[in-house]
Amino acid sequence: MSSRDNILAAIGKTKRNDREPSPLPQIPTSDTFNDRLIERFSETLTGVGGQVVRVTDWLDIIQHIEQTYRQVSISPAHRIVTTLPELSAVAEVGWSGLSPHLLADADLAIIGAHFGVAENGAVWLTESLLGHRAAPFICQHLAVVLNASNIVPTMHDAYERIGDAEYGFGLFMAGPSKSADIEQSLVMGAHGPKTMTLFLMV
Amino acid sequence: MNTKTLDHPELAERFNRDEERVDWHDQTLWWIRQKRDKAAHTLPEWEALREAASRIKLNVLDNLDEYLVQFEANALSNGIIVHWAADAAEHNQIVHKILIDNQVSQMVKSKSMLTEECHLNEYLGHHGIDVVDTDLGERIVQLAGEPPSHIVLPCIHKKKEEIGEIFHQHMGTPAGLSDPQMLAGLARTDLRERFLTRRVALTGVNFAIAETGEFVVCTNEGNADMGAHLADVHIASMGIEKIIPQRKHLGVFLRLLTRSATGQPITAYSSHFKRPRAGQTMHLILVDNGRSVHLGREDFRNSLKCIRCGACMNTCPVYRRSGGHSYHSAISGPIGAILAPNLDMKKHADLPFASTLCGSCSNVCPVKIDIHQQLYKWRQVITQEGEASAAKSASMQVMSTVLSNHWIYKFGGSIGRKFMQWFPGLVSNKLNPWYKHREMPTPPEQSFQEWYAQNRKNP
Structure with missing residues (x-):
């Protein structure tokens, strides 16, 4: 017998005939996070190291990037990449067909998000928004654009919204990459981006 | 104890020789426990969530074979190559064969307690494969030649000055560094080069969804993703008990996991891998290694519900003052002390005695494992099987004579x-x-x- 068959047979032997298998329970919910969604989301994301910038349109985002990233940049090769055509005036587009390794010198990546979660400040992203799966990890800094009307209260609402959506890769992301492995001192930018800016389009 | 290796009291005594360090270790872990309490108290439905998580896992244990078959079928149709390993040796051989087939002798690996349990690094090392652990804490203990001392905080036993010295010796950084920001930055630069050049990446698995054939990996550092998304081959290793029935159940577990572990509302990254990316190969190894035997032990099967948050360690008065290495097992602390005797009762006969049975572990467990009761039950089994220490058995015999x-x-x-x-x-x-x-x-x-x-x- 193969290991597969052996393992399945061994598990089968542990089954008890004298009792019914335990049923799946109802998923508990609460209305704790139902109000002030934008404020809760912003406070929680800020608490885990993200920066929330409220904007009203794409021009606001372009201006913010010009001021924050372009002007302070010392290196002339300062590279900004995006998957959002609306930002092509300040960032490089059309790189998703190339090797993800070529993103190693990206200083800033700007991507869109499906929705945010108020209880933990996370945003839900799937492959179609990323250009490359590696993009939000390999860049030195990350910016995410989220429409303020797309915030759900809890993770239960999040999975209800995802439903049986099809994706090859998806992730909840909350703030920049971080580690507290050295004496519990919190360091931002362990391997992934050192900062995460969220442009909240109100 | 009949084995020659040092047992928990002896190793704990060694750890206690440096009183200042023990106090620091104790207080740091208690601080994390307090952060857990604060996070848990923000959710009025916390207890209902624990109950739901426990019941979902009970349902999984009752139907594990069916869920595994369902998961396998869905993963295969997603384009994931599924392997089954009866034990640690078979798991290690499967990983090695994938590396040989791809003509690769170097690999990056993110946190996986299962590979610690299987001693994968040692096995691959003997076969000339260079494995680099990429979680910062795991990298530090790997360079120091030690196993992790905590499942979530692998180098919680190390001081920053010691880490500076380890980096100086192994990475050629200047001597005398101790600033965590600077040390983490040096590791970032060193590991980034490896992420960009390694063709095979191995990750652990936090949850695997039977309904969809996808698996979820949670990290704060982003190291699992950096490895997996840049490598041609992604290998994911998981214990068979990591299955959950449906995608929506992730809502329950992701709400509990990090609040219990570190007091964070969620990890920075909760990555859902469903299909390999274009041009990539994705392998998933389902590992038994004693789990199906454990499942048949009526008094102990509930411990297979564990989601590896580490809350029982952070709260344990014995763990906090004896250190993870005193448990001489891949998974330390109260949960390790009930999982390890299943694998090797003789070798781990001392572990269920490394507890005051105060019950704090059971109170914080997000999946409501009756940890302290299982510790007590293991003591009885171990004593009946004649595996308790000679002094303990002899004194119990004397007591029995006196009391009768x-x-x-x-x-x-x-x-x-x-x-x-x-x-x-x-x-x-x-x-x-x-x-x-x-x-x-x-x-x-x-x-x-x-x-x-x-x-x-x-x-």
Whole structure:
């Protein structure tokens, strides 16, 4: 017998005939996070190291990037990449067909998000928004654009919204990459981006 | 203990030689426990969530074979190559074969307690494969030549000055560095080069969804993703108990996991891998390694519900003051002490005794495992199987004789009281193994029998 068959047979032997298998329970919910969604989301994301910038349109985002990233940049090769055509005036587009390794010198990546979660400040992203799966990890800094009307209260609402959506890769992301492995001192930018800016389009 | 390796009391004693460090270790872990409490208290439905998580896992344990078959079918149709490993040796051979097939001798690996359990790094090392652990804490202990001492905080036993010295010795960084920001930055630069050049990446698995054939990996550092998304081949290793039935159940577990572990509302990254990316190969290894045997132990099967948050370690008064290495097992602390004897009862016979049975572990467990009750039950099994330490068995035999004989009990009691009053130093000293583990009580003037006889005569 193969290991597969052996393992399945061994598990089968542990089954008890004298009792019914335990049923799946109802998923508990609460209305704790139902109000002030934008404020809760912003406070929680800020608490885990993200920066929330409220904007009203794409021009606001372009201006913010010009001021924050372009002007302070010392290196002339300062590279900004995006998957959002609306930002092509300040960032490089059309790189998703190339090797993800070529993103190693990206200083800033700007991507869109499906929705945010108020209880933990996370945003839900799937492959179609990323250009490359590696993009939000390999860049030195990350910016995410989220429409303020797309915030759900809890993770239960999040999975209800995802439903049986099809994706090859998806992730909840909350703030920049971080580690507290050295004496519990919190360091931002362990391997992934050192900062995460969220442009909240109100 | 019949084995030659040091047991928990001996290793704990070593850890306790540096009192300052023990105090620091104790307080740091308690601080994390307090952060867990604060996070848990923000959710009024916390207890209902724990109950739901526990019941979902119970349903999984009752139907594990069916969920595994369902998961396998869905993963295969997603384009994931599924392997089954009966034990650690088979798991390691499968990983090695994938590396050989891809003509690769270097690999990056993110956190996976299963690969620690299987001693994968040692196995691959013997076969000339260079494995780099990429979680910062795991990288530090790997360079130091040690196993992780905590499942979530692998180098919690190390001081920043020691980490600076390890980096100096192994990475050629300047001597005397101790700033965490700077040390983490140096590791980032060093590991980034490896992420960009390695063709195979191995990750662990936090949850695998039977309904969809996808698996979820949670990290704060982003190291699992950096490895997996840049490599041509992604290998994911998981214990068979990591299955959950439906995608929506992730809502329950992701709400509990990090709040229990570190007090964060969620990890920075909760990555859902469903299909390999274009041009990539994705392997998933389902590992038994004793789990199906454990599933058949009625008193202990609930411990397979564990989601590896580490809350039981952070709260444990014994773990906090003895350190993870004193458990001499891949998974330390209270949960390790009930999982390890299943794999090797003789080798781990000391672990269920490394507890005060205070029950704090059971109170914080997000999937409501009755940890302290299982510790107590393991003690009985171990003693019955004759695996308890010789001194413990001998003293229990003496106690059994004394308690079953009225005259020996009475006479022995009076001798004992006098002895402790006259020669306290002969009892309360480090040569008495009982005293080493406990405070000795002040002996009473008289026994209850004497008191009763006296007071009944003179009411």
